[in-house]
Amino acid sequence: xxxxxxxxxxxxxxxxxxxxxxxxxxxxxxxxxxxxxxxxxxxxxxxxxxxxxxxxxxxxxxxxxxxxxxxxxxxxxxxxxxxxxxxxxxxxxxxxxxxxxxxxxxxxxxxxxxxxxxxxxxxxxxxxxxxxxxxxxxxxxxxxxxxxxxxxxxxxxxxxxxxxxxxxxxxxxxxxxxxxxxxxxxxxxxxxxxxxxxxxxxxxxxxxxxxxxxxxxxxxxxxxxxxxxxxxxxxxxxxxxxxxxxxxxxxxxxxxxxxxxxxxxxxxxxxxxxxxxxxxxxxxxxxxxxxxxxxxxxxxxxxxxxxxxxxxxxxxxxxxxxxxxxxxxxxxxxxxxxxxxxxxxxxxxxxxxxxxxxxxxxxxxxxxxxxxxxxxxxxxxxxxxxxxxxxxxxxxxxxxxxxxxxxxxxxxxxxxxxxxxxxxxxxxxxxxxxxxxxxxxxxxxxxxxxxxxxxxxxxxxxxxxxxxxxxxxxxxxxxxxxxxxxxxxxxxxxxxxxxxxxxxxxxxxxxxxxxxxxxxxxxx
Numbered sequence: 374x375x376x377x378x379x380x381x382x383x384x385x386x387x388x389x390x391x392x393x394x395x396x397x398x399x400x401x402x403x404x405x406x407x408x409x410x411x412x413x414x415x416x417x418x419x420x421x422x423x424x425x426x427x428x429x430x431x432x433x434x435x436x437x438x439x440x441x442x443x444x445x446x447x448x449x450x451x452x453x454x455x456x457x458x459x460x461x462x463x464x465x466x467x468x469x470x471x472x473x474x475x476x477x478x479x480x481x482x483x484x485x486x487x488x489x490x491x492x493x494x495x496x497x498x499x500x501x502x503x504x505x506x507x508x509x510x511x512x513x514x515x516x517x518x519x520x521x522x523x524x525x526x527x528x529x530x531x532x533x534x535x536x537x538x539x540x541x542x543x544x545x546x547x548x549x550x551x552x553x554x555x556x557x558x559x560x561x562x563x564x565x566x567x568x569x570x571x572x573x574x575x576x577x578x579x580x581x582x583x584x585x586x587x588x589x590x591x592x593x594x595x596x597x598x599x600x601x602x603x604x605x606x607x608x609x610x611x612x613x614x615x616x617x618x619x620x621x622x623x624x625x626x627x628x629x630x631x632x633x634x635x636x637x638x639x640x641x642x643x644x645x646x647x648x649x650x651x652x653x654x655x656x657x658x659x660x661x662x663x664x665x666x667x668x669x670x671x672x673x674x675x676x677x678x679x680x681x682x683x684x685x686x687x688x689x690x691x692x693x694x695x696x697x698x699x700x701x702x703x704x705x706x707x708x709x710x711x712x713x714x715x716x717x718x719x720x721x722x723x724x725x726x727x728x729x730x731x732x733x734x735x736x737x738x739x740x741x742x743x744x745x746x747x748x749x750x751x752x753x754x755x756x757x758x759x760x761x762x763x764x765x766x767x768x769x770x771x772x773x774x775x776x777x778x779x780x781x782x783x784x785x786x787x788x789x790x791x792x793x794x795x796x797x798x799x800x801x802x803x804x805x806x807x808x809x810x811x812x813x814x815x816x817x818x819x820x821x822x823x824x825x826x827x828x829x830x831x832x833x834x835x836x837x838x839x840x841x842x843x844x845x846x847x848x849x850x851x852x853x854x855x856x857x858x859x860x861x862x863x864x865x866x867x868x869x870x871x872x873x874x875x876x877x878x879x880x881x882x883x884x885x886x887x888x889x890x891x892x893x894x895x896x897x
Contacts, residue, residue: 380495381405381422385415385429385441386457395428398484399491412436416444419452426453426475426494431465442472453494453558457482470561470702479656486658489672493560493632496585535578540723541716545708548860549576552705557584562655562700564640565678566856567707570758573678576705577636580676589633594626597642604647606663609654615664627660627671634674640700641681641692648693655699675700682853706856710756712849714749720757721748724764738768740776747778840875843868844884852879 382404386392392408399406407424409415411434415427427445429438438456445452456469456477466477475494478487536553539546556563557580565573574593581591599607606615610625626635637643643651654660655675659668677700686692710717721740729737740748744767753759763781771780828834846857858868872878876887 379403380425381407382491383415383418383424383427383452384408385410385412385427385433385438387411387430387432387434391430394484395482395487398487402488402491404491410434412441415441419445419450423450424452426455426491428455428457428491431456431458431469438474439469439472442469442474446473455490455494467698467702470559474559474561476560483670486670489670490560493585493672534582535575536582538575539572539579540720541713542719543708543713543716545713546716549705549707552703553579554583556580556703556705560674561702562675562677564683564701564704565676565707566683566704567678567680568709568756569680570756571707571709572757573680573707574636574638576707577634577638577676577678581634581636581674584634584674586633586674590630591634591636592626592630593636593638595638597639601644601647604643605650608647608651609660610662612662612664615662619664622662625660625662627654627673628669630673631671632673634676637675637677639679640677641679641683641686645691645693648696652693652696652699655696682851684853684855704855704859706850706859710753710760717748717760718745720760721745721764724761725768728765728768732768734768736774738774738776740764741778743778744776744781747781747783751783836875839871840877840886843871843875843877844886847877847879847884852884854879 382399384392384395384399384406385408386395387410389410392410396406396408407418409418413435415429418424419427427441429441431438433441438454442454442456445454453475454473456466456474458465458469458477458479466479469477476490478490536550539550553576563577563580565576567573577593578591581587594607606619606623606625608625608627610623610628611619613619613621654671657668658672659670661668683692683697683701687694687697710720718740725738725740728734748760748763751763755762763783764776766782767776767780770782773780842861843857846860847854850856850860854868854872855865858865861868863871878885878887
């Protein structure tokens, strides 16, 4: 059964036989197809018209598929690109995804998988190109293991999408929102890194919500909550009689997420044996249920999350390097709550509104000034999850409409620097959630700032500023150079260069500052 001709595709390959094979396969699906044999020929086609998607081989006579992707990106064109790479060339696949490709295929190309990837890129129902059993569409409701195993089917609700639940306007959160918007356009695996309670699953759901897969399932799995002996059956499903207690066929998480997104929370907790099997599934895009002979194709976008430093886990041989390489194509580091305190008033308001609705209260409790000061001075090791618990306890136990410091049950609820905090620039009166008598006091008069003295050596001054910023970023991300660089929009290579130039070293004892040097002058 073919679809009406609504989509135009450009196939780029220098081998005539393969080009014809891809063209015939796509024509049978109802697409309008044009072909090109090299980069320049493809670019000429792109000058003449706009396509829905481009399928290009990696190696071409006059360049590579990446050259074509870079041209498309430089021109601001919106065509999605699918890159075909040589078998086993993981580096090329990852490089293609980082360059903006929607997805990749490896040679020899499986035509069923080929149709499924093209269909997914165009936003068509995956089942139109890849028929799946009814059990995949409606996964079994009886889990093999009991809670706390997390398994949820995503439901898109316009009034409560995950992106709208990300409260705050701090620079750190705006950066995360920007990354979500970018990564949602492709199939590139995403690794969400952050401390416990920072909202990693919320970010994963937001990526799914704004992607072309939003109408398909979102399956969330807590990798650390599944007994090791049950991992394979839970992930890949099983067939009746595969083991004692397997009284019927059951689909796994991958089959349940077919066409949508699979969120693997706490991926760092997976044992090495399961990491090996997961890597094969990611590479082959197929799973073999326990007790089955044949593999089942799956179309799933992988989003993983961890609070661990996976690079350190790789160095300690507790995490497979090749799996880390596959999962860490795009990393989204999440800020801790203590690093975005300007979002605290709006976060408290949203949480109190939700508590009020869930508890059936007639009015939403308000947070007084002393309560806000106490929260601002709390370190929040549990981040937003801890904030929710604190406010929920305060609403339940205080019985007051206005929540003050004494209602929160926090140590050092009335710090000596309270007035300095409540008069900070980001805490304007309109940002406060409730008023108390303290709020009526007139704000202190701040003298006009004096202009800073000009530096005697501008180059050295700027080097010192850059050095301080690198040190702050490394301390903020616990000496993780990749995460620190990403927070400054630097690649790992750029981060290493700047650290070397400015004499910033990361050792087992922490950050060591050494002599600065000029690599270019040193090379001469």
